[in-house]
Amino acid sequence: MADLTSDFLGIRSPNPFWLASAPPTDKEYNVRRAFEAGWGGVVWKTLGSEGPPIVNVNGPRYGVLYGADRQLLGLNNIELITDRPLEVNLEEMARVKADYPDRALIASIMVPCEEEAWKAILPRVEETGADGIELNFGCPHGMSERGMGSAVGQVPEYIEMVTRWCKKYYSRPVIVKLTPNITDIRKPAAAAKNGGADAVSLINTINSITAVDLDDLAPEPKIDGKGSHGGYCGPAVKPIALSMVSEIARDPETAGLPISGIGGVTTWRDAAEFLVLGAGNVQVCTAAMTYGFKIVEEMISGLSQWMDEKGYASVDEVVGCAVPNVTDWKHLNLNYITKARIDQDLCIKCGRCFAACEDTSHQAIAMNPGRVFEVKDDECVACNLCVNVCPVEDCITMVRLEAGEIDERTGKVVEPDYANWTTHPNNPAATAAE
Amino acid sequence: MGNSPFTPGVVSARLPAEALAENFGDLHAPYTAHEAHVAADRCYFCYDAPCMEACPTTIDIPLFIRQIATGTPEAAAKTIFDQNILGGMCARVCPVEQLCEEVCVREVAEGKPVEIGRLQRYATDTLMAKNAHPFERAAPTGKRIAVVGAGPAGLACAHRLAMKGHSVTVFDARPKAGGLNEYGIASYKTVDDFAQKEVDWLLRIGGIEVQTGRALGEGGLTLDALAADHDAVFLGIGLGGVNALGAEGEETGNVADAVDFIEDLRQARDLATLPVGRDVVVIGGGMTAIDAAVQSKLLGAQNVTLVYRRGRDRMSASEYEQDLAASKGVHIVHHAMPVRVIGNGAVREVEFEYTSDGPNGLEPTGETFRLRADQLLRAIGQRLEGAPDGLTLEGGKIAVSGAGRTSMPNVWAGGDCAAGGDDLTVTAVAEGRDAAEDIHAQLS
Ligand SMILES: Cc1cc2nc3c(=O)[nH]c(=O)nc-3n(C[C@H](O)[C@H](O)[C@H](O)COP(=O)(O)OP(=O)(O)OC[C@H]3O[C@@H](n4cnc5c(N)ncnc54)[C@H](O)[C@@H]3O)c2cc1C
Ligand SMILES: Cc1cc2nc3c(=O)[nH]c(=O)nc-3n(C[C@H](O)[C@H](O)[C@H](O)COP(=O)(O)O)c2cc1C
Ligand code: SF4
Numbered sequence: 001m002a003d004l005t006s007d008f009l010g011i012r013s014p015n016p017f018w019l020a021s022a023p024p025t026d027k028e029y030n031v032r033r034a035f036e037a038g039w040g041g042v043v044w045k046t047l048g049s050e051g052p053p054i055v056n057v058n059g060p061r062y063g064v065l066y067g068a069d070r071q072l073l074g075l076n077n078i079e080l081i082t083d084r085p086l087e088v089n090l091e092e093m094a095r096v097k098a099d100y101p102d103r104a105l106i107a108s109i110m111v112p113c114e115e116e117a118w119k120a121i122l123p124r125v126e127e128t129g130a131d132g133i134e135l136n137f138g139c140p141h142g143m144s145e146r147g148m149g150s151a152v153g154q155v156p157e158y159i160e161m162v163t164r165w166c167k168k169y170y171s172r173p174v175i176v177k178l179t180p181n182i183t184d185i186r187k188p189a190a191a192a193k194n195g196g197a198d199a200v201s202l203i204n205t206i207n208s209i210t211a212v213d214l215d216d217l218a219p220e221p222k223i224d225g226k227g228s229h230g231g232y233c234g235p236a237v238k239p240i241a242l243s244m245v246s247e248i249a250r251d252p253e254t255a256g257l258p259i260s261g262i263g264g265v266t267t268w269r270d271a272a273e274f275l276v277l278g279a280g281n282v283q284v285c286t287a288a289m290t291y292g293f294k295i296v297e298e299m300i301s302g303l304s305q306w307m308d309e310k311g312y313a314s315v316d317e318v319v320g321c322a323v324p325n326v327t328d329w330k331h332l333n334l335n336y337i338t339k340a341r342i343d344q345d346l347c348i349k350c351g352r353c354f355a356a357c358e359d360t361s362h363q364a365i366a367m368n369p370g371r372v373f374e375v376k377d378d379e380c381v382a383c384n385l386c387v388n389v390c391p392v393e394d395c396i397t398m399v400r401l402e403a404g405e406i407d408e409r410t411g412k413v414v415e416p417d418y419a420n421w422t423t424h425p426n427n428p429a430a431t432a433a434e
Numbered sequence: 435m436g437n438s439p440f441t442p443g444v445v446s447a448r449l450p451a452e453a454l455a456e457n458f459g460d461l462h463a464p465y466t467a468h469e470a471h472v473a474a475d476r477c478y479f480c481y482d483a484p485c486m487e488a489c490p491t492t493i494d495i496p497l498f499i500r501q502i503a504t505g506t507p508e509a510a511a512k513t514i515f516d517q518n519i520l521g522g523m524c525a526r527v528c529p530v531e532q533l534c535e536e537v538c539v540r541e542v543a544e545g546k547p548v549e550i551g552r553l554q555r556y557a558t559d560t561l562m563a564k565n566a567h568p569f570e571r572a573a574p575t576g577k578r579i580a581v582v583g584a585g586p587a588g589l590a591c592a593h594r595l596a597m598k599g600h601s602v603t604v605f606d607a608r609p610k611a612g613g614l615n616e617y618g619i620a621s622y623k624t625v626d627d628f629a630q631k632e633v634d635w636l637l638r639i640g641g642i643e644v645q646t647g648r649a650l651g652e653g654g655l656t657l658d659a660l661a662a663d664h665d666a667v668f669l670g671i672g673l674g675g676v677n678a679l680g681a682e683g684e685e686t687g688n689v690a691d692a693v694d695f696i697e698d699l700r701q702a703r704d705l706a707t708l709p710v711g712r713d714v715v716v717i718g719g720g721m722t723a724i725d726a727a728v729q730s731k732l733l734g735a736q737n738v739t740l741v742y743r744r745g746r747d748r749m750s751a752s753e754y755e756q757d758l759a760a761s762k763g764v765h766i767v768h769h770a771m772p773v774r775v776i777g778n779g780a781v782r783e784v785e786f787e788y789t790s791d792g793p794n795g796l797e798p799t800g801e802t803f804r805l806r807a808d809q810l811l812r813a814i815g816q817r818l819e820g821a822p823d824g825l826t827l828e829g830g831k832i833a834v835s836g837a838g839r840t841s842m843p844n845v846w847a848g849g850d851c852a853a854g855g856d857d858l859t860v861t862a863v864a865e866g867r868d869a870a871e872d873i874h875a876q877l878s
Contacts, residue, residue, distance in 0.1 A: 043794070267504040283751050291479045298500045301509040 002095070002307035003314045004300060005364045006040060006104075006152065008280045009198045009258055010170040010175040011131040013040035013104040013146050016315050017271065017299050020262050020283035021046050021108035021134060021177075024293070026082060028092035032099075037293035038300060040102025043201075046081035046088055046136045049111045056084045060221035063230060072290045074236030076210045079230055080142045081110050086121075094128040105129075106175065110136040110148050113158055115165050122169040132173035135162060138204020140181050140231050148269035152206070153179035155193035163195025175260060178244075180237075185244040200248065201260035201283060203241045205231025232287035238264030239403060242277055246326045249278025259424060266295075268302025275315065276322035330421040337380040337407050338398040340364070340375045346395035347373060353386035353396060361385050378408040439736040440712065444688055444780075444809050447706040448734025454705045457732035460613035461622040461758075462552060464758035470556040474503035477548045478539060485550060490855070490864040491518035495534060501551055511561035512568045514554055519593045520586050522562060522632050523615050524860045526623045530817020531722075531754040533860070562631070567638040572599035576642075577877050580605065580664040582650045584730040587670030587849025587857045589636055589749070591873075592865030596641035598874045603664075604642060607649035613672055613849075615859065617697045620725040622732070650822060661844055665875045669832065669840070669847040670866055673857070674718035675819030677811055679717060681784075684777035692726035692813035694714060697728055711809025714738045715784050717772055718813030719749035723757065726811045727764045738764045739805055743771040743796060744790050773802065781810045818851050827855040846873060 006016035012290060019025050019034055026045040034042060048054055048279030056079060065074035066287045073181035084090060097105045107130040111117040124132060144151040154160045159176060164172045176192035178185060180203040189200050207229050209219040221225030241263025261279025265271050266287040274282045287295055312318050342353070342365075349371040357365040363381035365386060375386075390396045401407060403416035421429055437445045447459070451512060465473065477499040485495045494513050501510035514521035530536070541547035544592040563567065570871040571672035577600045581588045584606035600848050610616050615629040622709045637644065642797040648655055652670065660667045676691045678684065687712065702708050710733040728741040740759065742749055745768050756766060767786075774785040784807045788799040818831050826833040828842035848865030855861040 071475075269504055270507070292481055295479070297497055297501070298504060298506075298509075301501060301512070302504050302506045305506050305509050425702070 001306045002312060004040075004304055004307075006281050006315050008104070008260065009132065009175070010215065011041070011104045011106075011173060012102070012325060013281075014038075014102060014422050015040035015296075015300055016155045016275070016281035017296050018042060018104060018106075018260070018281060018283045019288060020285040021106075021136065022285040022289070023079070024288045027084065027089075028096055030332075031092075031105075031191045032287075033095050034293050035096075035100050035103050038296045039103070039293065040281075041131075043106040043108050043134050044089065044093055046108040046110045046139070047086055047121070048081050048126070048209075049117055050086045052317045053085050054080045056080055056083050058222050059223040061230075063208075063220040063227075065210050065236060066373045072234060072286070074208075074210065074232055075234040075286050075289070076208045076221075076230035076232045077205070078141050078230040081108075081136065081139070086124075089122055091126050094131055097129045097131075103130050106132045106134050108134045108136050110139070110143060113147060113152055113162060118165045119169050120160065122166065126170055126172070130393075131173070132175060132198070133166065133170060134175040134177050134201060136177050136204070137173045138177045138179040138202075140205055141229060150179035151182050153177075153180050153188055153204070156187045159188050159191040160195035161198045163192055167196040173198040175199045175201050176202055177262075179204050179243060180206050180240060180263075186247055186251045186254060189248045189251075189257065193254055193257050195357050197257070199258035199260060200278070201246075201262055202244055203237065203263040205233045206237055206240065208232035220380060234290075235264045235266050236264075238270055238273075242273060245274060245279050246277040246323065249320060249323045250326055265299075266290075268299045268306065271299055271303055271316070272306055272318070276320065277326065279324050280319050281315075296299065321323075332420060333416045333418045334421065334424060335417060335419050337401045339380050339401065340382065340384075340386050340396055341399045342373055342386075342396050343394070344372065344373060348392055348395075349373070350391060352391065352428075356385045380409065405433065437734075439734045442712055442808065444709045444711045446717070447711045448710060449706075451706055454733070457761045458625070458729075459623045460625050461685045463621075464554075464559060464704045465552055465556040467571060470502055470553060472504075473476075473549050473553055476540060476550050477503070480539055484537040484539065485548075488534050488537045490533070490861045491524070491867070492519075492555075492864075493517045493521065493556045496549055497859065498557055499548065499550070502553055502557055507557045507560040508564070508566070510553075510557035512660065512774075514558055515561075515568055517599035517867075518540050518860065518863050519590055519636055520615075520632065520863045521554060522558040523586070523619075523624065523629065524863065525551050525558055526628070527619050528858070528860050529755065530583060530751045532752050543829060548828075557797075562635055562876045565635075567635060569593075569597055569639055571597055571639060571641055575599040575602070575877070577665045578603070579665075579666045579668065579873060581668045581670065582606075582660070582662040583613065583635070583670035583672060583849070583851070584608075584611035584644060584646070585670055585672050585849060585862060586615060587672075587851075587862035587866035588613070588668065589633065590863040591668045591670060591846075591848065591870045592866075593636055593639055594843075594867050595873060596639045598870070600641070600877070602642045604644045605648040605655060605660075606644070607652075609646050610800045611644050611646060613670075615861075617700055618693060618722075619700075619859070620696070620851070621700060622808035631749065633872070639695070649747070651820055657824070657842075657845065659844070665844070666846045668866070668869055668873065669822075669845065669851060670848045670849040670862065671787055671818075671820070673816035673818055675817040676812065678816060679814065680776055681772040682813075683777070683781075686775050686777045686810075688777075688808060689775060689781050689810040689812070690720050690758075692718065692811040693816065695726055695811055696722070696729065699733075705733065708733060710735050711807070713809065714809045715807040716740045716813055717806050718742065718810045718815070719744065720813065720815070721755060722761050722816075723813035724751045724764075725813075726763050726813055728759050729762055730809070730811070731762050735809075737806075739767060740764055741772070741786060741805070742772050743769065744791055745769060748791070770803070771796075771798070775810060776804070781807050783807060784810055816850070837872035838865055839872065843860055 005013040021043040025042040139149035143149040211220040261274030264281040498510040498513040535547035538547035612629040714730040770786040776783040832847040838848040848867040849862035
């Protein structure tokens with residue numbers, strides 16, 4: 001069986017599944033139960049400065065995007081960082097870490113952007129024996145109005161500055177948690193690296209309004225008739241997170257910087273996708289909040305089965321495997337030509353492919369008598385929309401034209417060699433191939 | 435012209451071969467991968483799930499369904515086999531409508547449960563099709579254990595013991611292993627010789643020797659000898675005897691035990707060789723009665739009547755099984771008991787008397803009626819036969835305490851032959867497995 005042991009920044013855990021900083025990791029009671037359920041590590045719910053604890057709203061904190069059968073597809077929240085006293089959290093962390101030396105325990109921290117504030121809290125966190133810290137530069141709601149969270153994460157200079165302070169006052173690994181509420185994720189990642197960060201973790205939540213109550217005319221979740229944007233997470237954000245992780249993994253400036261992948265991890269497959277795109281481990285919040293701690297069992301069994309099937313012996317072998325295959329558009333092979341093919345035996349004659357292609361694409365599907373749908377090769381641009389909207393798996397597939405065949409749409413012979421936009425005759429900036 | 439459903443008497447080949455093949459095909463077609471995904475997606479992954487509690491082997495149902503949903507049916511199968519090594523057979527034969535699916539929160543809320551049984555079959559079939567056995571034996575312990583009876587109880591016990599590193603010898607009186615999986619379960623629930631394939635697959639754990647044609651109590655094979663020779667003995671001998679009707683004329687020809695009829699059917703290489711009556715009457719209210727009635731009908735009997743002495747709600751066959759029988763054309767008569775079998779050499783009619791279920795129990799009403807019958811099948815229950823001397827019995831079965839401990843030291847029992855628990859395949863598996871754990875604990 002594949003070895004799922006994870007070594008992230010020298011922090012070892014029995015598997016690469018950590019719980020992200022959020023309600024599941026808010027207190028000793030939860031974290032002990034999470035470890036018993038099999039989680040490899042936790043990032044404790046974000047700590048704030050000493051003093052009167054944070055105050056949360058007392059009405060609903062969450063808004064949800066549902067599927068038809070009330071599957072939770074996306075979640076948003078307006079919760080702040082921990083609202084329990086710093087003392088209590090630190091004591092609990094120390095106790096739990098002592099009892100679970102084989103699990104990762106990371107302290108998440110968010111204090112004001114002042115050196116004194118960091119200097120004050122870091123030694124106290126160090127005393128707990130936690131394996132590292134994560135700097136919460138991500139929460140996009142509430143705390144950001146007070147100049148913390150994403151308000152820091154959106155300014156690369158601040159990230160670099162605070163990271164430096166942390167490296168100065170703290171001896172163990174420093175992970176910088178990034179906000180996705182920014183145009184180019186590579187900039188804050190590079191800033192973290194320049195500040196000496198040992199790793200970045202991403203994504204934190206995305207600014208969002210999940211729904212509007214059309215009777216009360218207020219966004220959800222509603223507090224006494226008003227709402228505020230929240231942070232979006234859960235399955236719906238995975239595509240955004242995957243892209244951001246891959247950007248950091250392949251940018252020359254940040255390549256090699258360890259990444260903890262977060263955002264919509266719900267199954268082993270999601271986790272594997274983060275790992276192959278360069279994440280050294282993954283963190284999970286919404287899936288645990290939706291299904292309970294037990295889901296980690298599926299993540300563990302699924303990942304190890306897949307690794308066994310593919311012949312990966314360890315998590316390290318998996319990390320970043322797909323990064324070389326993430327490239328710029330301009331490097332995609334324009335001589336790779338495919339056509340949609342409809343398997344008439346599988347077709348159930350719903351006509352969705354026809355509607356999609358006829359109304360919104362390239363009028364490349366013919367509807368013949370008897371509701372027989374056929375692709376017109378001379379019109380098909382291979383956009384894949386018919387495949388995507390077909391309700392039957394494998395009924396419509398994309399078939400590659402062999403070199404030497406004629407593409408009926410262009411009337412040209414399919415070239416055998418790779419050729420991309422940079423050398424294409426239509427590209428004014430084309431550099432002629434030598 | 436060959437025979438047809440209208441041919442009088444007890445004759446074979448009432449239906450053409452194609453019709454027989456169709457009738458005895460899979461009761462539920464296996465799921466395709468896509469169907470399994472859609473079905474799995476309906477599971478809510480309930481906390482402390484009621485289905486799990488309702489499963490006698492406590493399979494982690496939410497977990498295995500989630501493993502199907504995430505595209506790893508092999509892992510799902512492992513989750514199932516961890517608790518129930520005969521999870522493949524149980525997926526086919528469990529009365530899920532009375533077990534896991536009955537308590538599924540979606541059954542309770544919508545009357546439409548997650549189809550746990552079919553999902554279980556999808557997972558176990560997937561792994562078994564790869565011919566993969568997901569367990570390895572622990573290092574040999576040097577301990578030797580005798581298991582008597584190669585039915586679900588004995589097989590589950592043997593597998594668990596072998597896994598723990600013990601050496602197991604299984605003795606069974608019959609020519610094939612499998613118990614009622616091989617000789618009793620309705621054909622359309624376990625097609626394509628699944629019972630034998632499952633036994634072969636199970637034995638791949640290693641460390642189990644099966645000796646068929648070895649009956650306890652015969653040829654010097656006694657419990658005392660086994661106990662003296664082994665570190666422990668497990669008895670999983672099922673219920674070999676059949677209850678009599680106690681009706682006048684019961685000895686007439688063409689009156690048989692339903693279990694024998696079913697056994698012949700299960701062992702027949704060619705269903706067209708099996709004789710069945712034109713007018714078949716089956717007496718009983720359990721699964722055996724239903725299976726005998728349904729299979730008579732599927733063989734081509736023109737009229738099949740199942741007669742039960744109490745009301746519908748008292749039948750031990752589930753409502754689902756009763757509906758299945760009705761849908762196949764079996765006529766079910768309630769509140770009637772046989773008083774006389776009429777016929778000269780062979781049954782011709784059966785006389786019944788109506789009953790009422792009053793405060794003094796079941797009472798005949800005095801009103802009688804007759805049913806035409808050229809074949810009569812008894813299915814009013816099995817009983818323990820040939821229990822070794824020296825064992826304390828309770829209610830006609832071997833008395834056990836804890837995880838199957840009998841009154842004799844180092845002798846355990848489980849499955850149908852042991853007191854307590856329902857007479858179901860899955861219960862037999864649970865009891866065999868738990869006895870193995872207890873034996874292991876005692877030996878280590
Ligand atoms: C017709 C019929 C249909 C059924 N359908 C279902 C169903 O759909 N679903 C369900 O859950 N349950 C069903 N059952 C019940 C189920 O088959 C039993 O509960 C289950 O098989 C019990 O397992 P077991 O191992 O205790 O006994 P068995 O399966 O009876 O196995 C006992 C084994 O012991 C052997 N044996 C007996 N005496 C001796 C001896 N002296 N020496 C050596 N070996 C001996 C026998 O040959 C046999 O192989 C059905 C039962 C019958 C009769
Ligand atoms: C209710 C809630 C509270 C959260 N609180 C914090 C927090 O205190 N600190 C933090 O770094 N991230 C917090 N997050 C963000 C999560 O750690 C995580 O980055 C995000 O939810 C994306 O992962 P997911 O899709 O698995 O939920 C919170 C998320 C939720 C839903
Ligand atoms: S989950 Fe429900 S019961 Fe629990 S705190 Fe939230 S609102 Fe209250």
